[in-house]
Amino acid sequence: MVKEQVGEFSIKGKDCLTLSDYTADEIKNLLILSSQLKHKHKAGEQNKALDGKVLAMIFDKHSTRTRVSFAVAMTQLGGQFLELSSKELQYERGESIEDTARILSSYVNGIMIRTSSHQHVEELAKHASVPVINGLTDLYHPCQALADLLTLQEKKGDLSQLKLAYVGDGNNVLHSLMHGAAATGLSLSISTPEGYEPMKKVWEAIQIGKQQGIHIDFHLDPYEAVKEADAIYTDVWASMGQEEEKERRNKVFAPYQVNQKLMKQAKSDAVFMHCLPAYRGLEVSTEVMDGAQSVVFAQAENRLHTSKALLLSLIG
Numbered sequence: 001m002v003k004e005q006v007g008e009f010s011i012k013g014k015d016c017l018t019l020s021d022y023t024a025d026e027i028k029n030l031l032i033l034s035s036q037l038k039h040k041h042k043a044g045e046q047n048k049a050l051d052g053k054v055l056a057m058i059f060d061k062h063s064t065r066t067r068v069s070f071a072v073a074m075t076q077l078g079g080q081f082l083e084l085s086s087k088e089l090q091y092e093r094g095e096s097i098e099d100t101a102r103i104l105s106s107y108v109n110g111i112m113i114r115t116s117s118h119q120h121v122e123e124l125a126k127h128a129s130v131p132v133i134n135g136l137t138d139l140y141h142p143c144q145a146l147a148d149l150l151t152l153q154e155k156k157g158d159l160s161q162l163k164l165a166y167v168g169d170g171n172n173v174l175h176s177l178m179h180g181a182a183a184t185g186l187s188l189s190i191s192t193p194e195g196y197e198p199m200k201k202v203w204e205a206i207q208i209g210k211q212q213g214i215h216i217d218f219h220l221d222p223y224e225a226v227k228e229a230d231a232i233y234t235d236v237w238a239s240m241g242q243e244e245e246k247e248r249r250n251k252v253f254a255p256y257q258v259n260q261k262l263m264k265q266a267k268s269d270a271v272f273m274h275c276l277p278a279y280r281g282l283e284v285s286t287e288v289m290d291g292a293q294s295v296v297f298a299q300a301e302n303r304l305h306t307s308k309a310l311l312l313s314l315i316g
């Protein structure tokens with residue numbers, strides 16, 4: 001049955017710039033495919049469906065998980081990858097995004113990019129004739145949210161019956177989680193300090209969807225947000241590019257640290273989630289990060305399986 005569901009779904013040739021690019025069914029099917037690929041991989045089955053395909057990966061920011069999971073995903077699926085950065089491309093010397101997109105499209109089957117400007121990625125996708133995957137921009141991190149949804153589903157079951165509390169900065173990771181929650185029926189309670197709320201346009205889109213059973217709410221007090229939660233999620237207080245704000249942010253966000261006291265306000269079997277990299281002693285206490293409720297390494301591992309599902313679906 002699962003196989004038929006996946007068989008009927010096709011997002012071949014599409015971009016993945018945000019999770020809102022996809023329907024709820026498409027996201028659910030990506031999760032089913034990720035899970036199938038994971039089980040087959042663990043059983044030692046090989047899948048070389050991307051034989052002859054090449055993915056260009058452009059990294060203008062640091063990365064461990066995204067870089068390695070996509071590289072390994074391409075390799076395990078029989079394809080190849082190229083690691084680039086805008087600094088090495090003629091783009092840095094003034095060649096247009098339009099020309100860069102057209103030229104790369106004539107060599108490779110897909111482009112994955114991590115850069116600051118989301119608009120830049122949209123421009124690249126507009127002019128590329130191959131799928132463009134957002135490997136993180138200042139606004140969104142869709143690949144991370146896919147792995148987060150898979151992890152939560154594996155650990156806790158039906159997403160539409162669960163409550164996730166996000167405590168911390170209203171950033172790229174949260175925006176994609178909001179899209180993921182809206183698509184899957186996952187309830188999401190958000191708590192950020194004043195002035196660090198998620199972007200208005202993501203909120204507005206969610207408000208429109210509220211009639212369709214989307215449950216996303218906001219609490220200034222993190223202790224309110226985590227009540228009855230099945231999972232508590234946090235991310236760094238200063239994202240890449242915000243290094244100069246670190247000192248100020250560390251003060252503002254201190255009451256939003258995920259520690260044992262906060263975990264105790266959630267359900268007793270709640271899990272702790274973080275996209276990583278994490279800073280112990282800041283957004284999460286060492287005790288919680290390394291404690292029995294933490295599923296952060298499962299999330300990181302799932303980046304591999306969701307990357308494979310995305311690649312197979314878009315360029316397979």
Ligand code: CP
Pocket residue numbers: 062063064065066067136144275276277
């Ligand atoms: N979570 C995540 O995207 O990790 P990297 O920055 O290491 O890719």
Ligand code: NVA
Pocket residue numbers: 136171172173235236238239240275276277
């Ligand atoms: N919000 C973080 C996520 C890192 C994976 C950042 O953008 O740096």
